[in-house]
Amino acid sequence: MIAGTSLAAKDRNKCVRPEIDGTQTALRLTGRDYISCSSITTFQRCPLKYYFQYVVGLVPEFVPSSLIFGTAIHAAVESHFRALLEGACAPSVHDLMEAYQQTWKEESSSPVQFGKGESAESLTDLARRMLEAFLKSDTSRPEGEIVGIEEEFRARIVEDCPPLLGRVDLIFCARAALHLVDFKTARNRWNEAKTEEGLPQMALYAELARPLATALGCRTVRPEWIIVTKTQQPVVQAVSAQLGPSQIARTRSVVRQVWRAITTEVFYPTPSAMQCATCPFQTACRTWEAGP
Numbered sequence: 001m002i003a004g005t006s007l008a009a010k011d012r013n014k015c016v017r018p019e020i021d022g023t024q025t026a027l028r029l030t031g032r033d034y035i036s037c038s039s040i041t042t043f044q045r046c047p048l049k050y051y052f053q054y055v056v057g058l059v060p061e062f063v064p065s066s067l068i069f070g071t072a073i074h075a076a077v078e079s080h081f082r083a084l085l086e087g088a089c090a091p092s093v094h095d096l097m098e099a100y101q102q103t104w105k106e107e108s109s110s111p112v113q114f115g116k117g118e119s120a121e122s123l124t125d126l127a128r129r130m131l132e133a134f135l136k137s138d139t140s141r142p143e144g145e146i147v148g149i150e151e152e153f154r155a156r157i158v159e160d161c162p163p164l165l166g167r168v169d170l171i172f173c174a175r176a177a178l179h180l181v182d183f184k185t186a187r188n189r190w191n192e193a194k195t196e197e198g199l200p201q202m203a204l205y206a207e208l209a210r211p212l213a214t215a216l217g218c219r220t221v222r223p224e225w226i227i228v229t230k231t232q233q234p235v236v237q238a239v240s241a242q243l244g245p246s247q248i249a250r251t252r253s254v255v256r257q258v259w260r261a262i263t264t265e266v267f268y269p270t271p272s273a274m275q276c277a278t279c280p281f282q283t284a285c286r287t288w289e290a291g292p
């Protein structure tokens with residue numbers, strides 16, 4: 001009798017307890033019990049692309065060369081910092097190119113869509129020049145102590161949202177500050193507008209990494225980008241992300257609103273020349289029709 005009463009109470013709780021953190025909704029919609037910082041950006045750029053990628057899980061029609069190229073350069077840079085973390089000698093450009101080639105091979109199993117005038121060979125040449133420039137720059141020798149590479153953070157930092165997941169390329173401690181480095185490849189040097197565009201993601205990384213900073217005795221968190229340009233003579237640019245309390249508050253509000261929008265399940269295309277040219281769901285998009 002007592003057991004029956006307790007079961008009934010449990011069932012009643014199940015029915016009436018409101019879902020406050022969105023985890024169940026995230027699981028139902030995407031099969032994941034979290035949202036990633038990059039999925040938020042994808043939704044902001046095109047809700048239909050978000051739907052194809054995260055809700056339906058469509059297999060991409062192709063992989064843009066820029067995506068594989070960025071991933072392969074990241075792998076090369078990661079191998080460099082990993083060697084430093086392990087106390088080994090800094091790898092040569094030849095070693096980094098091996099990591100680049102290996103990743104290129106692994107990532108290009110789907111058809112690759114090259115840009116105008118590009119080929120796997122021309123990108124290999126470009127990668128070598130970029131990695132040479134990186135190795136010559138101060139950014140390849142961070143001061144202080146490396147404490148993480150490709151570090152994943154996951155925490156509930158926005159009210160009413162599922163936990164957020166972010167991955168930081170390089171983390172090091174120097175002068176009582178925890179440095180979070182996001183490595184980028186870009187057509188050109190970043191200007192102020194480009195930096196502004198990247199601030200929300202950095203604000204989330206900074207919030208996610210704050211407990212680590214405290215645990216390591218760091219007084220501040222310093223997010224920054226290392227950008228290597230895909231130009232004839234690549235330039236390595238280090239840019240620090242200037243985050244104030246208002247930026248963090250605004251980013252939390254944006255994430256909350258984006259998550260609310262996702263949960264309404266209203267997905268629609270927002271065509272733009274920039275986005276659509278490299279979108280791997282173009283055929284699905286052309287034949288897509290909204291339900292009743």
Ligand code: SF4
Nearest residue numbers: 046269271276279285
């Ligand atoms: S083709 Fe353009 S509009 Fe269509 S899903 Fe992709 S990005 Fe969105």
